[in-house]
Amino acid sequence: MKRILLVICVVLLSGCREQVGLKELGLVAGLGIDKIEDGYLLTAQVVNPNAIGGNDSNALPIYSVSAEGETLYEAFQKIDNQSIHALYLAHLHVIVIDETTAEEGLNPILDFALRHTEIRPDINILVAYEETSQDILNVLIPNDPIPVSQLDIYVSMVKSHTGRLGSYNLYDTVKSVNKTGLDTVLNAASIDREPRPDNDSEDEDDSEDQQDKMDVASSTDNISKILPESNLEIKHFAVFNDDKLVGYLDDTEIQLYNILQNKDKYYILKIKVEDDYYVSMEANRVNTKIHTQVADRKVLINCEVTGILTENRYPMDLSAGHNVEILEEYFSEQLKKDLLALIEKTQTEVKADIFRIGGHAYNWENENWFNVKGHWDEIYPTLDFEVNVDVVIESIGDIENLYE
Amino acid sequence: MDLFRFYKGKKNSQEPPPQLKPKPLKTSLKENVAEIKNVLGDVNDLLVRELELNNGVKAGVIGIDGLIDSEQAQRLIIYVLTIELPLIDSEVPQKRQELFDRIFNSRISMIDASTGTDFNDLYDKLLTGQVVVLIDGVPQCMYFDCKGWEMRSINEPATEKSLRGPKDSFVETIRVNTATLRRRIKDSRLRFDAHQVGSSSKTDVFVAYIEGITNPEYVKIANDRIKKIQLDILLNTSELIQLIEDPQRTIFPRLIETERPDKVAAALMEGQVAIFVDGTPFAILAPFYFTSAFQSIDDYGNETIFASFKRIMRYFCYFAIILTPGFYIALTTFHQEMIPFSLLITIISQRTTQPFSTFVETLIVLILFEILREASLRKPDAIGDSMTIVGSLIIGQTIVEAGLVSYAAIIMGALTTIASFVVSSTKINVPARILTVCFMIVGTQLGFYGITLAFIMLITHMCSLTSFGEPYLAPLAPFNLQDQKDQLVRLPFNWMKKRPQILKSQDQVRHDLPNLEKEDN
Numbered sequence: 001m002k003r004i005l006l007v008i009c010v011v012l013l014s015g016c017r018e019q020v021g022l023k024e025l026g027l028v029a030g031l032g033i034d035k036i037e038d039g040y041l042l043t044a045q046v047v048n049p050n051a052i053g054g055n056d057s058n059a060l061p062i063y064s065v066s067a068e069g070e071t072l073y074e075a076f077q078k079i080d081n082q083s084i085h086a087l088y089l090a091h092l093h094v095i096v097i098d099e100t101t102a103e104e105g106l107n108p109i110l111d112f113a114l115r116h117t118e119i120r121p122d123i124n125i126l127v128a129y130e131e132t133s134q135d136i137l138n139v140l141i142p143n144d145p146i147p148v149s150q151l152d153i154y155v156s157m158v159k160s161h162t163g164r165l166g167s168y169n170l171y172d173t174v175k176s177v178n179k180t181g182l183d184t185v186l187n188a189a190s191i192d193r194e195p196r197p198d199n200d201s202e203d204e205d206d207s208e209d210q211q212d213k214m215d216v217a218s219s220t221d222n223i224s225k226i227l228p229e230s231n232l233e234i235k236h237f238a239v240f241n242d243d244k245l246v247g248y249l250d251d252t253e254i255q256l257y258n259i260l261q262n263k264d265k266y267y268i269l270k271i272k273v274e275d276d277y278y279v280s281m282e283a284n285r286v287n288t289k290i291h292t293q294v295a296d297r298k299v300l301i302n303c304e305v306t307g308i309l310t311e312n313r314y315p316m317d318l319s320a321g322h323n324v325e326i327l328e329e330y331f332s333e334q335l336k337k338d339l340l341a342l343i344e345k346t347q348t349e350v351k352a353d354i355f356r357i358g359g360h361a362y363n364w365e366n367e368n369w370f371n372v373k374g375h376w377d378e379i380y381p382t383l384d385f386e387v388n389v390d391v392v393i394e395s396i397g398d399i400e401n402l403y404e
Numbered sequence: 405m406d407l408f409r410f411y412k413g414k415k416n417s418q419e420p421p422p423q424l425k426p427k428p429l430k431t432s433l434k435e436n437v438a439e440i441k442n443v444l445g446d447v448n449d450l451l452v453r454e455l456e457l458n459n460g461v462k463a464g465v466i467g468i469d470g471l472i473d474s475e476q477a478q479r480l481i482i483y484v485l486t487i488e489l490p491l492i493d494s495e496v497p498q499k500r501q502e503l504f505d506r507i508f509n510s511r512i513s514m515i516d517a518s519t520g521t522d523f524n525d526l527y528d529k530l531l532t533g534q535v536v537v538l539i540d541g542v543p544q545c546m547y548f549d550c551k552g553w554e555m556r557s558i559n560e561p562a563t564e565k566s567l568r569g570p571k572d573s574f575v576e577t578i579r580v581n582t583a584t585l586r587r588r589i590k591d592s593r594l595r596f597d598a599h600q601v602g603s604s605s606k607t608d609v610f611v612a613y614i615e616g617i618t619n620p621e622y623v624k625i626a627n628d629r630i631k632k633i634q635l636d637i638l639l640n641t642s643e644l645i646q647l648i649e650d651p652q653r654t655i656f657p658r659l660i661e662t663e664r665p666d667k668v669a670a671a672l673m674e675g676q677v678a679i680f681v682d683g684t685p686f687a688i689l690a691p692f693y694f695t696s697a698f699q700s701i702d703d704y705g706n707e708t709i710f711a712s713f714k715r716i717m718r719y720f721c722y723f724a725i726i727l728t729p730g731f732y733i734a735l736t737t738f739h740q741e742m743i744p745f746s747l748l749i750t751i752i753s754q755r756t757t758q759p760f761s762t763f764v765e766t767l768i769v770l771i772l773f774e775i776l777r778e779a780s781l782r783k784p785d786a787i788g789d790s791m792t793i794v795g796s797l798i799i800g801q802t803i804v805e806a807g808l809v810s811y812a813a814i815i816m817g818a819l820t821t822i823a824s825f826v827v828s829s830t831k832i833n834v835p836a837r838i839l840t841v842c843f844m845i846v847g848t849q850l851g852f853y854g855i856t857l858a859f860i861m862l863i864t865h866m867c868s869l870t871s872f873g874e875p876y877l878a879p880l881a882p883f884n885l886q887d888q889k890d891q892l893v894r895l896p897f898n899w900m901k902k903r904p905q906i907l908k909s910q911d912q913v914r915h916d917l918p919n920l921e922k923e924d925n
């Protein structure tokens with residue numbers, strides 16, 4: 001009798017409290033956060049499964065809802081109430097934040113995102129480069145019905161081996177964001193809207209033109225063209241000092257950054273020999289060692305890069321071993337110059353320890369580190385870097401020489 | 405004997421079955437024949453032949469038409485009595501008793517013969533197909549066994565098919581079955597304990613075991629429980645199973661039947677008891693432990709690795725039957741975060757036009773498959789094709805197009821049904837299909853939390869079951885390392901030198917094959 005009572009209680013009293021029918025579910029693929037006067041403007045990109053599943057091919061695959069609020073959660077509740085669906089964040093792909101929010105600090109966003117029980121800690125967080133995050137979310141792109149999942153693929157899956165991209169998810173970010181000596185670099189998404197030859201709105205003034213293009217970008221007009229007018233791209237990388245945005249790197253600089261981070265990715269190195277001949281190689285193995293001597297304000301970086309030759313316009317016989325060594329010399333010099341330039345940029349321009357020199361000091365000379373930790377921001381720009389680069393060309397490809 | 409505590413509560417089962425009053429045969433042949441005709445009624449299959457021997461002594465030959473081999477009876481009994489006896493015994497003794505003994509002892513040459521003096525005994529023998537010979541003036545009768553009736557030839561097993569194993573199965577005649585078994589086990593220790601169950605049917609029930617190997621406890625339990633049965637008619641092994649299995653409230657079978665002689669032979673040699681029922685082409689194996697339902701005879705014909713793989717598949721399928729629909733429902737109602745993003749979009753887009761919840765639509769599909777399965781079991785062969793078309797094409801295709809259920813639900817239903825065919829034993833299939841619905845209900849109410857809870861309850865329940873007093877989930881719970889050699893995987897034969905320890909056989913050592921490595925050295 002007791003058992004029967006128990007079964008009845010379980011079945012009838014459970015009340016299906018957390019039950020959500022699939023039909024009521026609004027899958028949020030992307031969240032955009034923009035700073036406004038007193039609070040945030042939150043934009044959610046919600047998937048419309050009917051358009052993707054083929055029931056309703058005229059409908060757009062996504063729609064956006066946005067609301068303002070003094071706190072992020074308040075704004076989220078407002079858009080949840082506006083939407084006909086129950087917004088579901090467990091399948092969120094990316095969070096996009098605008099520059100103003102990033103300059104003010106990542107901490108409020110990270111707190112909201114990690115505290116929310118539905119949001120996964122491995123989603124990507126992006127900075128909208130010279131755009132509002134709402135605009136980034138509102139672009140329709142041709143090859144993926146859900147635009148932000150394209151961004152997600154960019155930064156996390158397929159392209160994660162290219163040296164010209166970073167991949168930093170929420171969890172990586174939060175591990176380093178508030179620590180001295182471990183500064184963060186995040187991907188920054190932008191909209192590529194180069195004027196096309198068939199564009200007839202050239203003579204209009206710039207801001208109106210921009211507005212016009214945005215209208216096109218967020219409608220099906222954009223995806224019905226072979227060469228879409230607007231597309232999403234990641235070409236810049238936001239540099240943070242602590243949790244505040246301080247500057248950007250471009251895609252060649254992020255490559256150097258990845259080399260210094262000792263990451264095995266595919267790097268494109270190119271040199272110009274004798275001011276005339278381009279030679280390029282693809283590096284896929286990196287061995288970077290950073291030695292710090294914070295007491296003497298010295299940092300020694302040894303960098304060994306291995307790869308294969310991919311293009312050679314310099315007329316020399318590569319079958320002779322020493323000629324390859326000459327090329328290696330050229331590559332090493334060029335890379336060393338580039339690395340030093342990037343280091344100088346971080347020391348003078350953005351003043352952020354993105355190479356995590358402080359982290360190395362913490363690991364290898366712990367006692368000294370605690371002496372300098374308190375004023376690391378002042379010490380970092382004064383560090384004296386010594387960089388040794390050794391480029392090794394493993395293979396010269398299938399042919400030895402095109403020129404006789 | 406704590407095992408039999410469940411019998412103690414019932415008073416009437418303690419009493420022995422009422423004994424019939426002895427009813428001695430009469431001296432006069434006429435009176436005897438009249439009595440027999442009176443008791444059996446004037447039935448037309450009762451054959452009574454009254455003969456006159458050479459010295460005028462009257463004799464009667466009685467049998468039941470259809471149960472006896474009349475050609476044999478003609479040649480070995482009537483011919484001897486009427487033609488041969490006068491020729492040889494020209495000086496027949498006048499004493500009737502002497503004549504009786506002489507005929508029985510030295511004239512009628514049949515191997516299975518006996519004498520009797522009681523009417524009740526006579527009826528039993530007569531109705532089981534023996535020929536009764538009465539001599540006028542002697543209050544005694546002779547019984548000769550010349551059973552012979554039409555029976556089914558030995559066919560391929562219908563329910564337990566095997567690819568490489570032997571292709572014979574049991575038939576309805578118990579003697580043929582015991583002979584089939586004897587042909588496989590040429591061991592002097594093979595024993596059959598005979599019982600008769602059913603006051604009217606008087607069905608022969610044999611308990612087969614191997615003395616010196618089988619734990620005598622099991623033989624005792626089997627014999628005791630069969631003796632206590634009070635029933636008018638026993639037609640089936642399945643009925644007998646329900647009468648002798650441990651009385652627990654459960655949907656799981658505590659005993660299992662098989663139609664394969666090789667399986668019975670293997671089970672006997674491992675120390676199990678086999679119970680045969682006349683009139684059924686099955687044998688019951690006892691004690692039954694749950695994991696043995698996953699051992700197919702093909703496992704022993706195939707290579708070790710392949711056999712082990714197939715066995716793991718079978719376990720997997722059994723869990724798939726129970727859990728798949730419940731999992732699907734729990735995923736779609738509570739745990740959408742666990743469905744891959746693109747799949748979730750597809751499922752949602754299909755579901756926007758569905759009128760029912762995932763639970764209801766999965767239930768519809770399962771009931772539909774259950775109807776199809778039942779129909780295909782009972783259908784005449786001639787309409788098989790049209791049923792396939794109606795079942796699979798029309799219903800399967802249109803039910804989705806009509807918007808009653810979604811594709812995902814059809815997939816779940818089909819997966820469950822096909823998986824249930826992999827687990828060959830229908831006896832453990834049925835509880836799994838009932839549990840499917842239970843897990844669906846729990847899944848739709850409580851999600852994975854509920855499924856986990858229900859699964860723990862299920863395992864706990866199964867651990868509490870016993871078969872002939874042995875734990876049902878042995879050797880998994882209680883765990884026995886030695887017996888794992890033939891559970892989830894099947895190890896090579898020369899590794900299995902001992903009989904399963906859960907069966908507590910008296911002779912633990914199965915064989916003493918040397919290991920292959922040793923042979924090489």
